[in-house]
Amino acid sequence: MTIRQEHKTPFFYARKRLFSNKPAVFGLIVIVFAHLIAGGGYLLMPDKTPYANDGAVQIQKQSPGFQVKILKIRKNMDVPKVGFFSWLLNGEDSKYTIVPVKGTPRIVDDSVEFQPFGRERAELKHMLLNCVKPLFVGPSDKLEKDAKQNFKVEGNLITFLDSDEHIQTITKEELKKEFFDDNVETRTYYLGTDKSGRDMLSRLIYGTRISLSIGFISVLISLIVGVSLGALAGFFGGKIDTIVLWFMSVIWSVPSIMLVIAVTLALQQRGIWVAFVAVGLTTWVEIARVVRGQIMSIKQKVYVEAARALGYSNKRIIFHHILPNIIGALVVISTSNFASAIVIEAGLSFLGLGVQPPMPSWGMMINEGFAAIGTSNSWHLIFLPSFCICVTVLAFNLLGNGLRDALDPKAVRG
Structure with missing residues (x-):
């Protein structure tokens, strides 16, 4: 009697390894919870303004x-x-x-x-x-001519002009x-008030939306730039590789926060969209390095040579035969860049170069709390937004480590 063995896909084993990693699962739960809070927004915020x-x-x-x-x-x-x-x-x-x-x-x-x-x-x-x-x-003659006020009281009845100058009773x-x-x-x-008497809980919830949106957009920008330049350098080599490597080395040598400040000053603007672009344009180098190295290794494989022999274009070979094989590495590095983007945005907002008032940002809230150090009842102004940043960044790093282990093709199946 022959026993039929059921074959599992690589994704099945990767998912099994991921969900057996408790720190990674914790990070995933925190990230999902943060996205639910950000998506719920004003449904959850006590302050609906x-x-x-x-x-x-x-x-x-x-x-x-x-x-x-x-x-x-x-x-x-x-x-x-x-x-x-x-x-x-x-x-x-x-x-x-x-x-x-x-x-x-x-x-x-x-x-x-x-x-x-x-x-x-x-x-x-x-x-x-x-x-x-x-x-x-303002003056109006609708109730009475030369009236000094836009209402009158007659016994139990009050007649007045509403804001549209309509007579109401x-x-x-x-x-x-x-x-x-x-x-x-x-x-x-529930979480106190800030230095302007605004609800801290509502502003922290809105700050979750800001941080996650900046992380997502900046990672998207960094993926587009990093994958494009890394693929060009790794696949074609030669002078293109030399130029891209030189450019990456220059960007890599400048501290990220200084580079973001330089981009912000070059754009001569401040605000959330500038933060999107600035953070995205400073986190692509690591993606480009990974993509370049992976493509340089993969392009020597037999199936790539076979695609060339069949006359496929370079564009088709890169996007249909090479990039799908490095998605795992891109997912892992994207989670790390997501965490980095949140930290960089918080630093920008703390310095006044990121999100601008009255839009709440965790970094800006820390700055407001920093200015209140030494005054009474000010501990929560710094602790609460700092705690949110720490937990969110930790969650993305834990998930990134778990994905790295889960997507490792050399990992033992279990």
Whole structure:
């Protein structure tokens, strides 16, 4: 009786080795979790405003777990509604200006009385109608000719001009109910607030999106440049190889952060797109070296010679017969470059040459925390973004090491 032996593909054994590597699995879990957080974005962020920029200086540098009452005062303008996907990507401007308060605001006659947070002073007053409704700003004769204000009270009924100069009416009871339903809330800042009183958790989540997007785009740019130059040098050799090697040696001799700064200054701009290009153009050298060495070895193989004998073009031989055999090496080095890109971007933002305010970046947040060293309640401003950078970079390095071992064709099958 013949026993049929089932044959497994090389990918099966590579996957088995990868998932038996616990550090690599840990790194993969962290990376998947980070991508879910970045993709979820405003679904997960407590602060739904663009760049999580809704803050109040009265509650700056509060420790994790801080809780406070918030009085929300309606802005005298219409805030346009955005679609779901636009909101998920960019957030939505808040209709309110927030004021942290002590205790619960009280309604006295037609005003709201409240004690501002962090101040030892008498209570302040704000017009109730202006808290709840957006009022028209500027002179108007729609209610009354030569009126000094754009609202009037007649018994229990309030008539006012909204921000579009349309006449609206509301009763005092409806106004009070709307105030307590929409304009007073208790907020918990689970990871504290930054030096501008913004929610640290929301800004860290948005910073995850920035770091991963810069890592992805910069790795893509480095792959395009590195694979192209490495393939040309390794396949054709001669003068092309000499020129590419010289160029790689020059780039390799300059520290990465200095090269990124030079690219940034050459472009005469600062911002996220400049960071994409700058980081990508400084991480391609290692890819080019690996591709060049691999192609120089592979092009001597019999199947490459057979392809030449069949009259295939150099382009077809490179892209269809050589590059597919070095994908494993490219995947491993790309994970390493991804981690390097995150660190370089954080350094750029720390120096003020990367992502610009108010867009949050882990490096920029560390810079803000660094400026607050020595003041009270400032430890989390540096620790939290630094921890995020360390864990993310560690995860990519662990995954890269695991992929290197898993994709090694000389590894023992098990």
